Structure formats: structure tokens, C-alpha cells
Amino acid sequence: MLTLYINWNIDPEIFRLGGFALRYYSLLFAxxxxxxxxxxxxxxxxxxxxxxxxxxxxIYIVVATVIGARLGQTLFYEFDYYKNHPLEIVLPFRVINGSFEWTGYQGLASHGGAIGILAALALFARRYKIPFLWIADRLVIAVALGGFFIRLANLFNSEIIGKPTSAPWAFIFERIDPFPRHPAQLYEALAYLLIFAFLFISYRKSRGQRRGYLLGLFLIFIFLTRFAIEFTKEAQEAFEKAWLLNMGQILSIPFVLLGFYLVFQAAPAEKSQIH
Known part of the structure; x- marks a missing residue:
């Protein structure tokens, strides 16, 4: 069988000047x-x-994304560690043997980010007197596109890798090991790009006349995609290996159910513009 394995050994840093390093992750995140x-x-x-x-x-969305994703990582994936080191949730370093070890904010969970964004939108809508579902239906289009760039960033970091495979398009993440693996990050990135295109076209055709409909579609498509692609990924934490479904799949189920509820309950928006 013809194989097209890609040997992936991209340096996560684009360049470094003294103590400053510009990373692909930071660039794509921005x-x-x-x-x-x-x-x-x-x-x-x-x-x-x-x-x-x-x-x-x-401002609301940036702050909520970072805080939500960070708390999601610490609560859903690494609670056993952070319950004994709570300051490290907010401090970008660890104290080891009396010295500081810079870690940055390693670990951001997308489900936590999603919860943070929804909470921030609720606060924003209340503060500025805008219907929550109106703003959410539009923001999720941008969020789907953002997911594309975040998963590309994970690819450049050689993180969230897939399971070993003999598929001809497998990647060999040389910074991890010599085995061909599913490029799970790329699967998600391309899926999110397609979801973005679908949501954007749907918006252009209807301008969100059924309030909550686009938000519902976003939740269904994004988290069903996440649920399915998780089967190709390595477990992020050791405790997940004994589970039938991993943490990412378990956390995706409530979002999918909420999405179906919103789609079936979507109410027609008022024809008058919002001011």
C-alpha cells in the first residue's frame, strides 16, 4: 500500500529574540x-x-475564553494535581526545589472555553441590553473559524496527537515518537472550517431569523465532530485510558443535547432591527 506519511518536526517557535519567543500557537490564537x-x-x-x-x-470573549479554558483544564483533566497547587492555576510557573520553573499556561480545555464564552455572552447581553440568542447566533460563526486556527496551532505544537495508524496520510510526530499517527488536530481543523462555512452561508441566507437556531447547529456540529474524532486520539490523561468514553466525549454530550433543544425550540426573530 502506498504510504504518504508526513514526518512532522516543526519547531513550535517561529523565532526567538533573547527571552522573547514568538510561537505558532500564540500567532494563530491571536x-x-x-x-x-x-x-x-x-x-x-x-x-x-x-x-x-x-x-x-x-474583551468579554478573550477573557472568558482564557479563564474558562484554563479552569476547564484544571477541573476536568488535572484536578488531582491542582487541588494541591491552586496558585498554579493562575501563575505561569511552578516552584520546584525552591526555584521557579516557567511553564506558561500549559493546558487549555475547549469545553471550559465554551462554557466561559456562553457565560460571558450572557453577562454581555444583560449589560448592553442585547438578546442573548441574537448575539450568540452570530458569534458562533466566528468561534467555528477560531476553532480551525486553534487546532492548527495544536498541530504546530505536536500536541493532542492521534493514535497509531497505518493510514497512508498518517503523520509521524518526531518530537513525540517514531510511529505514524492520525493527524487528529488536522481532522478537527478541517471539520471546523467546513462548519464555519455552513454556518456563515446559513446566516447569509436567513440572517438568523430563527433565534437560537445557528447556536444550536453550532453546538451539534462542533461537539458531535469532537465526539467522533476523539476515537482517533490518544488519551490526554492517564485516568481516561480505563474509560469507555474519554473526558472530551463525556463533556461533549450535554452540548449536543443543548444544541438539539435550541434547534427544535428556535423561535422566529422579530422582524424589526435591534437597536
């Missing part, structure tokens, strides 16, 4: 937010919404 902001601006202009709301919205 790009996700910048393009999301641009998309939201286009939608706000199209629907005659005040653009001055975009800057506070960006």
Missing part, C-alpha cells in the same frame, strides 16, 4: 480573535448595529 472581530464587524454593519459594542464584546 489570528483567531482578529478574524473573529472582523467577521463580527461585518455582521454588525450589515444589520445596522452600533459598532462601539464590538470592543467590549472582544
Amino acid at each position: 489570528l483567531a480573535f482578529l478574524l473573529g472581530y472582523w467577521l463580527m464587524k461585518k455582521m454588525f454593519v450589515r444589520e445596522s448595529m452600533p459598532e462601539e459594542l464590538l470592543q467590549p464584546l472582544l
